[in-house]
Each structure stands twice: as structure tokens, then as C-alpha cells.
Amino acid sequence: MKNIIIFGAPGSGKGTYSDLIKEKYGISHISTGDVLRAEMKAGTELGKIASEYTSQGKLVPDELMIDILAKTYDAQPKGKGVIFDGFPRTIAQAEELKTMLAERGDSLGMMIELLVDEDILMQRLLNRAIEQGRADDNEETIKNRFEVYRTQTAPLAEWFEKEGIRNTFSWEQYPSKEAMIDAIFKVIDKENA
Ligand code: ATP
Ligand code: MG
Helix, strand or coil: CCCEEEEECCCCCHHHHHHHHHHHHCCEEEEHHHHHHHHHHHCCHHHHHHHHHHCCCCCCCHHHHHHHHHHHHHCCCCCCCEEEECCCCCHHHHHHHHHHHHHCCCCCCEEEEEECCHHHHHHHHHHHHHHHCCCCCCHHHHHHHHHHHHHHHCCHHHHHHHHCCEEEEECCCCCCHHHHHHHHHHHHHHHHC
């Protein structure tokens, strides 16, 4: 099975759809946000550094993230493919991921982009703040995360386009979780046929 990079703004549903894809295809899932939250919870040195950035909605520096990603990837069971959720978030991370996978005889696979309007995203994240109490889900930090996404991450979509692996799904086109995941499954099946 091809690797999958799931790409989208904060609150676009990367974690939700990753879980559904994982369930259907038995593929493994790397969420860099989850890795960082586990480190912060455990109070490790890495967690302490990460919290300085995540609490402000800033990106953790590329060098650190690339290291974390490579370690996490190497610890995964091989052969079934991996979903990368929340990585890459910068062009430098994307270039490194491509190189790292090539060095291991693997490739990027396919990219799935989730497009959702910012006002819907804000509402979802504020609801999640009530349900899950994530430290970075407050209005001020969310605004910073959107800004970081617009300036540092969104331009990456073009990079994937040039790689010829971009698949875009918009909430306008598929305005329910069911419609969205259905369309995503169809494209994954087609890519792996
Ligand atoms: P959602 O989980 O709803 O999609 P999100 O994309 O903002 O929202 P995570 O992916 O969980 O959330 O990331 C949370 C924070 O962790 C980011 O705001 C950032 O500070 C840090 N982070 C996660 N992945 C990376 C990365 N690849 N590069 C730099 N920082 C990262
Ligand atoms: Mg997430």
C-alpha cells in the first residue's frame, strides 16, 4: 500500500480521517502533533522544548521535527504503508521526508488535502477546546496557528502538485464526514488498484 500524507489546516480533520483510513486499510499512523503531546505529557526534555512553540501556535524547528519523524518512522512496522499526519509542514520538511523515504527504498505515495473554510475550522477548534481541553485550542493561539498555516504550510500544496501526488477534497464539495471519507476511500482504492 502507498504511503499517505494527510494535509490540511488545524481542525481540518487530519486525525479523524487518519483513524478511519487506518481502520479500513490497517496502515500505520504517525501524527507528529500526538508525538509531541506525549512528550509534553511525560515531561521529557523534548517535550519542554516543544511546549514553548506549540503553546504559542508556532512550528517546532525543522531540524528537531525531522529527527523526531525519522525516529518514529523507523519504529513503525514496515510493508503496510504509513499515514503521515501533521508532517511535512514546511518545504524543508517535505524535501527531507522525500529524501529519507528514498534512502529507505520507499516513496511519498499520495497526498490528501483537506480544504475547509477558516470560520468552520475556528468553530470546530473552539468546540474541541471544550471537549478535549487541548492547551493550544484557545482563540488567540488558534489565530496564530491559522497564520502559520497560511504562510508556512499552505504553500506546500504546490510542492505536492509538482510531485504529481496532490488530491484535494473540499468541505464545500463533500459537506459531511461520510461524504468526505467515501470520496477519500475511492481515491485510495484507485491509487492502490
Ligand atoms: P489538528 O490536529 O486539528 O489538525 P493542528 O494541525 O494544529 O490541528 P497538530 O498537528 O496536532 O495540530 O500539531 C500541534 C502543534 O504541534 C502545532 O501547532 C506545532 O506547534 C507542533 N507540530 C506538529 N507537527 C509539526 C511539524 N511537522 N513541524 C513543526 N511543528 C509541528
Ligand atoms: Mg491532529
